[in-house]
Amino acid sequence: MPVLDASVLHRKMEKDAFISAPRWEGKCRETTPYTRTDSTLLRNLRAEHGNGLMPRLVARLSEIAQTADWLLSADGKIRQTAIIR
Numbered sequence: 673m674p675v676l677d678a679s680v681l682h683r684k685m686e687k688d689a690f691i692s693a694p695r696w697e698g699k700c701r702e703t704t705p706y707t708r709t710d711s712t713l714l715r716n717l718r719a720e721h722g723n724g725l726m727p728r729l730v731a732r733l734s735e736i737a738q739t740a741d742w743l744l745s746a747d748g749k750i751r752q753t754a755i756i757r
Contacts, residue, residue, distance in 0.1 A: 704728070705735040 676696075684690040694701045709731040717727040 705731040709734045709738070 684694075684696075694703065706728045711734060714727055714731055714734065717730055721727055
């Protein structure tokens with residue numbers, strides 16, 4: 673996504689239509705693991721399978737694995753900063 677003006681984004685986020693179908697500068701914007709995650713595997717899957725289920729599933733699983741890795745410190749304990757209070 674392009675750089676966003678926070679005040680403009682805030683106004684848009686107050687509207688149900690934007691939440692249900694986000695469009696920015698006239699284009700649909702996707703905010704899923706598919707757009708947030710990148711790896712050689714995902715690039716190869718996108719080249720082979722396009723925008724389909726397989727790359728999206730692998731992106732979701734990759735993001736879950738990366739999040740789990742981030743949550744755990746080197747000694748295997750949950751990071752204190754990761755606890756939601």
